[in-house]
Amino acid sequence: MKEYLGNPKNTIEIIQKYEFMFQKKFGQNFLIDTHVLEKIINAAGVTKDDCVLEIGPGIGTMTQYLAENARQVVAVEIDRNLIPILGETLAAWDNVTIINEDILKVDIRELADRYNGGRPIKVVANLPYYITTPIIMGLFESGVPIDNITVMVQKEVADRMKEGPGSKDYGALSLAVQYYAKPEIVANVPPNCFIPRPNVGSAVIRLTRYTDPPVTVRDEKLMFKLIRASFNQRRKTLQNGLNNAPELPFSKEKVAAAIARMGLPASVRGEALTLSQFAELSDILGEP
Ligand code: SAM
Numbered sequence: 357m358k359e360y361l362g363n364p365k366n367t368i369e370i371i372q373k374y375e376f377m378f379q380k381k382f383g384q385n386f387l388i389d390t391h392v393l394e395k396i397i398n399a400a401g402v403t404k405d406d407c408v409l410e411i412g413p414g415i416g417t418m419t420q421y422l423a424e425n426a427r428q429v430v431a432v433e434i435d436r437n438l439i440p441i442l443g444e445t446l447a448a449w450d451n452v453t454i455i456n457e458d459i460l461k462v463d464i465r466e467l468a469d470r471y472n473g474g475r476p477i478k479v480v481a482n483l484p485y486y487i488t489t490p491i492i493m494g495l496f497e498s499g500v501p502i503d504n505i506t507v508m509v510q511k512e513v514a515d516r517m518k519e520g521p522g523s524k525d526y527g528a529l530s531l532a533v534q535y536y537a538k539p540e541i542v543a544n545v546p547p548n549c550f551i552p553r554p555n556v557g558s559a560v561i562r563l564t565r566y567t568d569p570p571v572t573v574r575d576e577k578l579m580f581k582l583i584r585a586s587f588n589q590r591r592k593t594l595q596n597g598l599n600n601a602p603e604l605p606f607s608k609e610k611v612a613a614a615i616a617r618m619g620l621p622a623s624v625r626g627e628a629l630t631l632s633q634f635a636e637l638s639d640i641l642g643e644p
Contacts, residue, residue, distance in 0.1 A: 358420070358448045359445075359448075360390075360420055361415060361416060361417040361420060361445060362387065362388065362389065362390040362393050362417050362420075362421070363388060363390065364388045364551065367386060367388050367415065367417065367551055368551070370415055370441060370444075370445065371415070371551075374437075374440065374441050376415070376437060376438070376441065377437070378552060379435060381486075382412075382434060382435050382484055383412075383483075383484030383485050383486045383487075384414065384435070384484070385482075385550040385551070385552060385553070385554045386414045386415060386417060386482075386550060386551050387414075387417050387418060387482055387508075387549060387550060388417075388549060388550065388551050389545075389549040392543065392545055392549050392560070393417065393418055393421050394421070395542060395543050395560065396418065396421075396480060396482075396506060396508070396542070396543075396560055397418075397421050397422065397425055397480070399506050399542040399543075399560060399562050400478050400480045400504060400506035400562065401478075401504070402422060402425040402426050402478060402480065403425065403426070404425070404426065404427050405427060406425075406426045406427055406428075406477075406478050406503075407426065407427060407428040407429075407430070407468070407471050407472035407475075407477045407478070408422050408426045408428070408429050408430070408477065408478045408479070408480050409430050409431075409432070409464065409467065409468075409477050409478070409479045409480075410422055410429060410430070410431040410432070410479075410480055410481055411431075411432055411459045411479065411481040411483060411484075411491060411507075412432070412433055412434070412459070412481055412482065412483065412484050413431040413432075413433050413438070413442060413454065414433070414438060414482070415438060415441050415442070415445055416431075416441070416442045416445035416446050417445075418480070418481075418482060419431050419442070419445075419446055419452060420445065420446065420449070422452075422480060423446065423449035423451055423452045424449070426451070426478075427451060428451050428453075428471055428472070429449075429451060429452045429453070430452075430453045430455065430467055430471050431452060431453070431454050431455070432455045432457050432459045432462055433454060433455070433456060433457075434456070434457065434458045434459070436456055439454065439456050442454050453471070455467075459487075459491060460487065460490055460491070460494065464494075464495065464498065464500045465498060465499065465500050465501075468500055468501055472501075474501060475501060476501040476502055476503040476565070477500070477501065477502060477503065478502075478503050478504055478505075478506070479495060479502060479504070479505040479506070479507070480505075480506050480507070481507045481508070482507070482508040483507050483508060483509055485509065485510045485513075485554070485556070488507075488509050488510065488513050489513075489529060492505065492507075492517075492533065492563070493532060496532070496533075496536040496537070496565075502565045503564075503565060504537075504562055504563060504564045504565060505537070505562070505563040505565075506542070506560065506561070506562045506563075507560070507561060507563075508545065508558050508559070508560050509558065509559060509560075509561060510554075510556050510557070510558060510559075511544065511556065511557035511558055511559045512525070512556070512557075513529070514539075514541055514559035514560075514561040515541075515559075516529050516530055517529060517530060517533040517534075517539045517561060517563070518530070518533075518534075518539040518540070518541060518561070520534075520630065521627060521628050521629065521630055522628075526627055527587045527590075527627075528580075528583050528584050528587045531583050531631050531634065532580065532583070533563060534570070534631055535569055535570070535571070535631060536563070536565060536566065536569070537563035537564055537565050537566060538563070538564045538566065539561055539562070539563050540561065540562050540564070541559050541560070541561050542559075542560040542561065542562050543559065543560040544557065544558075544559050545557070545558040545559060545560060546558075570631065570632075571631050571632045571635040572635065573635035573638050573639060574638070574639050574642055575638060575639075575642045578638045578641070578642050579634055579635055579637075579638035581601075581603055581604060582598065582604070582634060582637060582638055582641070583626075583634055584601075585597055585598055585600075585601035585603070585604055585626075586598065586625075586626025586627070586629070586634075587626055587627070588601070590625075590626070590627060591625075592625075593622070593623050593624065593625055594611075594615060594620075594624050594625055594626045594629070595608075595611055595612060595615060595622060595624075597626055598611050599611060606641055610641065611641070614637055614640040614641050615637075617640055618633065618636055618637060618640070620633075
């Protein structure tokens with residue numbers, strides 16, 4: 357029989373039955389709201405053709421919904437105390453594989469190959485918030501074939517991912533995400549939709565992977581070095597930010613000339629530049 361977890365009663369029952377202890381260090385906040393679960397699955401557009409990677413299934417609440425809607429679900433969970441629980445809560449579905457591992461150590465490309473023949477997968481998760489950025493950046497930078505990433509994250513982080521120049525939330529994460537994907541906030545989710553309640557607001561964000569990046573740049577790595585250096589020293593001018601970064605080899609004169617060639621004032625700050633301006637700056641500075 358299929359016993360769904362997406363409500364407080366069944367969730368508490370399972371937690372008590374296994375005497376499960378929540379681990380703060382793993383960012384464990386389990387979803388207990390069916391409307392939110394349905395919104396996430398719908399936003400990801402999960403169909404019976406899809407192979408879905410779930411990061412951190414917890415007790416399997418969202419995994420059940422994914423298994424119902426997808427062809428195949430691969431769920432990676434770090435906490436070994438949750439594995440026997442998942443054995444029970446997912447027993448009614450035969451299209452779920454649980455991997456007891458740290459997602460940051462898993463070869464996700466290999467998983468996509470093994471379970472989806474190298475075709476693009478969907479990533480759906482209520483993420484452990486303490487490692488949101490390394491998870492998202494790892495997924496993009498490692499070249500895993502991805503259709504979209506639809507995830508619950510801390511509200512502030514969702515805002516940072518979608519902002520542009522002029523916003524206080526604009527930064528290196530915004531530019532990195534927007535180079536690889538189109539970000540859209542799908543829902544804002546209050547703390548009372550989780551057990552235990554997190555002490556921050558949450559949001560579901562969908563990142564739809566671009567087939568071709570929205571800007572062309574000769575040296576992607578150099579562009580991201582420039583972006584990181586500019587935002588490391590937010591209050592400094594772009595010129596000073598780039599000159600003070602030990603990983604960048606450019607002379608003061610070369611940086612000043614590049615900024616002038618782009619028609620920007622010498623006092624411009626990095627936070628005023630768009631993604632295409634960072635690409636242009638990278639192309640100019642990278643010229644032999
Ligand atoms: N998906 C469940 C839900 O929505 O109710 C649980 C979400 S909870 C916010 C995050 C989950 O990620 C927890 O189950 C936690 O143990 C797991 N987790 C934390 N760090 C992890 C890591 N490095 N690798 C894999 N899973 C991790």
